[in-house]
Amino acid sequence: MTAPQMTLVAFLQAQNCSNLVASWRHPDTELGYGTPAYYQNIARTLERGKFQMAFFDDRLAMPDRYGDDHRDTVEHGVRAVKLDPISVVTAMGLATERLGLGATYSTTYYEPFHVARVFATLDLLTQGRVAWNVVTSLNNSEAANFGAQEHLAHDLRYERADEFLEVVLGHWDTWQEGAVLHDKANGRFADASKVRRLDHSGKWFKSRGPFTVPRSAQGHPVLIQAGQSGRGSEFAARWGELVFVIYPNIDVARRSYADFKRKVAAHGRDPAQVKVAPAVYVVAAESRAEAEDKKAAIDALVKPVDGLALLSEVLNFDFATKRPDEPFTDEELGSITGLRAILDRVIAQSGLARPTLADFLRFSGRGTTDELATFVGSKTDVADQMEQWFRTGACDGFVLAATSMPGSYEDFVRLVVPELQRRGVFHHDYEGPTLRDNLGLARPAAGDWKHLYR
Template sequence: MTSPSSRQMHLVAFLQAQNCSNYVGSWRHPATMSDFLSPEYFQRIARTLEDGLFDMAFFDDRLAMPDIYGNDHREAVSHGVRAVKMDPTPILMAMAAVTSRLGLGATYSTTYYEPFHVARLFATMDLMTKGRVAWNVVTSLNDSEAGNFGRDAHEEHDARYDRADEFMEVVIGHWDSWEDDALILDKENDRFADPDKVHRLDYRGKYYKSRGPLPVPRSRQGHPVLLQAGQSGRGIAFAARWAELVFAAYPNLEAGRKQYAQLKRAIAEAGRDPASVKVAPAVKVVVAETESQAKEQFILIDSLARPIDGLALLCEVLNVDFSKRGYEEPFTDAELAAVSWHSLRDRVIAKSGKRNPSVRDFVEASGRGTVREGPCFVGTAKQVADEMEAWFQDACDGFVVQALSVPGSYEDFVRLVVPELQRRGLYRKAYPGQTLRDSLGIDRPAPRAWRQIA
């Protein structure tokens, strides 16, 4: 583990298994590659990120097109508003094949998958990558996802987290099925493994029952790293209990300092060491050799957004159809309580200064679908590094870098910003080990003393 005087930034690349980056307009950028249906597209990104010594490439995911707006997928398909959403796990493995140190994280839902499936899938990937995998734990967001899985409606916010807590107990219980030295492989004495060191879970809870044992031994990093991005009160409590790396959304540095301190306190109150959990806010970066070039690039990128981008994405994450509402019509208290993404709702209320914001307030205050959603560092390598260093001092442990063109944003960052951070002693010059836990500086979890969880 690093001491405070030798802290170095952790860097995560934010990826989408689709036709654009997290910024929808990225697919319209003249320099963005269009071969996103091929492994070579993602493998090129993986090589770039590993050259830049990134801790991890991480895939966000949804389980439906953003078709809540107007209850129709046509706008999303026509304008490329995240119309393609491939399963990130096979892509993760394609990237693993051309790298040896880059961590690889994928999003999987606790609402629409089963714990045993997730436990086996991620444990297997962790073995196949020699300990470089992470699981981003989400509870999903909307009725479109529910419909794809044969359900009439998406579950309420806090109830999803209650179910997710139990889901985590089952998954981690399965990951602890095998003790570290259970595998023997003694051919002469016909002893494959020690049955006393492989355990059934026999979990019985309110939401889940699962027998076990998991038929996958532990990896060299123990089990996959756990990622989480909850920012609501319930989400922070969930992250404080389970997460090893938290993705944050800071509107600015001042707010970031407060959120960082709040999350670290919540981790301590949950009985865990705050230093053992890394916090990384999402940021966009536009960097060039000169400030004027960077500003010109920003103007081009900003021009790529379309009104439908923000409307479709807001409806997707809030689980509300804006097409049925007047643009200036305030949401009622009951309607606000029912939206899916509570932390986004709370940010809009705070920024607009209105207890009951309208559709206009959500569009303008959130910046959803535009390059102005969240912080964007624009300038030379020195200027970008100055901002990153200021945030790193007391508001985060690293950054989730969001691309505005692919793969150009990552190539520019690695070519220009990484050497500047290294020159300042803020960033590594080599990977410290082989596993993702080595890169993040977090301990390998020992298997718990086996017991039945009931």
């Protein structure tokens, strides 16, 4: 029996910096984010390192909630440039053969048929290498860009998202296996009895069909989810196939991983068919001392505005209205409609029911490498930490964020990947042509989701 293999995903942004805002200020970071060659170079590096997937996070507005103004964001490059991730992963797909390609699209500001067709088309053209990161979006700036006055309340967003998934998966099931015939001799393109209309009519959506894109080599795109709040976690347990999480340390990771897998089972799903991967920073070098110096250099580039702008964005609250030592009121905390997992983390780690702005900055780590678990050191040091997490029930793999672009990935592929392969915890080559093959996920048949996603 083959030993379990670690899942490795690159955590990318189609913007002027990596997940870490300060990365664009790094002297070694390339600033070609507006060119296809930039992303294709990263894609080739990741494929050389046998990463299962490159995954793009996204927002539908620049972080302008802080002070209700975009000037600080633009001046300091706080994720000010945001390209459409589908265009970017398309360029990366043209430069690779096996690397999976994940992109973020919102269930709050798009329509199900549109999302279904965009991802199904790309999945067909890449021969089954695509994943959709399902998000409900975060803040009023995104709402304003789509003509709404304010963002939907937290639980309503997930209610809408549940129905959104039913519509998308329903459309992806329109074409059954063997529907396409390409029978030129008899003039039959496809078997009409194997193509149907959806005819969905629900609280949030009406969508008729039939869908216009046949099934891909992997059945349908993989579903990524990142919900960690109470309602978000239930959504992820119901729908997610690769679940992206943030764990501050290995002890929290083990407890949270076990709890989440129990939730998956409670939804009637096989926990082994849901991969859980925490986001981490890796700073690798020839020696531990060199790696520590590299991390210190990137930490020195961080500015206070990075965290303030990003907290305002992700929590949908203007942090410019609070003094550093001023506790939040119960009313203010109740008004936060963004990413509840960050609010829950700050309250839990600070031990305060009413944390201050300084507490939010400290315990969220937003805008710094402290936001994520960070593995620093030589190839042996880094591999030791990753192997410990993987072998002791803390995760199924990792989502790697970069502190400089593309150097962080180049260092990891050159130094750490061979060490993980030597230890037998990471594959030497791709298992197959599709993303599902390489994640160890079963290929869904048409209609499976009705039985598996309860």
